[in-house]
Amino acid sequence: MKMTSTMELYQLLPKTNCKECGKNSCMAFAAALMARELTPDDCPPMKNDPKYKENYETVSGMFSTTEGATETGLIVHEELCFGCGNCVVACPVNVANDPYGVGAGKAPKSTGKLILIIEDGIVKAQNVDECRRFGKNKILCTGCIVTCPVEAIEFV
């Protein structure tokens, strides 16, 4: 599934710039939604007006955590993963937190702050709040996705 864009969200909003959400425009509200600062429930017209019911459900659906996904939206397709560990070694957070272990391609020296580890031949996500796609200063890091030979990792 591809990432939702601000423009895509904007198209589903009432586009009345009513400012009831506290933002100056619907575009600003869409940007705030993308940054996870506000939720679809913060737009009263969309939430309450039956006219926008369908759009409200679509937008809410975009932000609800998909089954099996972590808070950052990371999903591991366990049936595809064969434990090559490319993502574990390529993940910038893993490298920063364990440069002489996983950063050097070896077994982790401490798993405390690692996001991805290999357990029983399958990648396991943990400490997802450390992921660069999470939190206020998030960026669209794709380290673990582009290095996976079998597309076993995706973000929703």
Add this chain to the structure above:
Amino acid sequence: MEGNYYVCTGCGLLCDDIEVELEKDAVSKVYTACRVGVAHMKEGSREAVSQVDGKHAEEATAIEKAAEILKNAKNPLIFGLGTSTNEAQKKAIELAKKLNATLDDTSSFCLGPVVEALLQEKFNTCTLDDVRHKGDVMVFWGADPSDSHPRHLSKFSYFPRGEQKQRGWEEERTAIAIDIRKSHTAKICGSNFFQIPPGGDTEFINALIDGVSGKLPKTSYKFPPKRLLELANILKGAKFGTIFMGLGLLYSLDDLDPIIRLVEVLNEKAKGEFHLIPMVGHYNMRGFNENLFAETGYVNCVKFENGEAKHGPEYSTVEALKAKTVDAVLVIGSDPLASLPHSIVKNLLDIPIISIDPCETLTSRKAKVHFSTAVTGVECGGSATRMDGVEVKFDPILEAKRSTDEEILTKIMEAL
């Protein structure tokens, strides 16, 4: 978490950083290993089984029967050993000498010729640790390590940080795949994937040599010269380049001359040095080649006669079975019935088979005598030679309930 590390003997990489959890005398959890390794390490906790004619028998009876078969044979064949320790391989060489047997391993139809050329120092090579610390250009040619050696890219060749490569793969390394199909490794290489038609390798090598030497590269299948020159320029700019040669490339070449010449030309023209490493699959195939080379000067396909070794293609497993020159076979850790062409293996069914293997295989089921032995690295320790020639020693994880390959071979020798 830093603690006891074990060695995985699942493939030629011999990963030495595997951690395990045990439960009731069996491996219950494996960390860091790939799926191949996990399946391999969780395997070893079975009871010992010796069979004669498919029926359970005492080990001593089975040994006696095996010795009798070998004693009665005029020209027995000893085959396999790619998944045995160096110690067991040396024992098998000794046994072959004693029996005047034909001795061969899977390398005769695998990467044997490349290992032979390597041991004869026909080209430059290096270790995987060198690649991790220094490598900036790596070429996967006719090889798909993502499938065959899952941790190759993450542990050694592409993703890890090394002593002289601290900034990571995005900035400091270039991975190139040359293959006839878009393999999983090719997918990771992205735009540096060069797809060639089956059998087009020799021409591609020659065109690449032209490209590196400043001539216009041409191929009969009209591979875009611009792309070839792009590749030639990446290779020329390499400070520490490595070609990982897979079976796909070997099977496509008539002989090794073109690829050896390419490595030579690259060493001349490139900024730094170029190396070639064969992508050995079985965890100790290179070990067998080296052990036999040290003993006889050949890496495979030998026939012993009064202590002297004769060498030739006629002593390879395939040719020997085809010509029906062998009259008994001792298979160690291999499954020729499943892996060789039907037209050849049907001749196997006419002669008595002795099988030594941790697993039940098609060959073990058809064997006259079968010994189920310990899984190396799990139930027994020893040493093995990694695909790049580095010797790795390992300890067992569990207490073995079964004899090792080496012990069975020793007992057979004593019974002779």
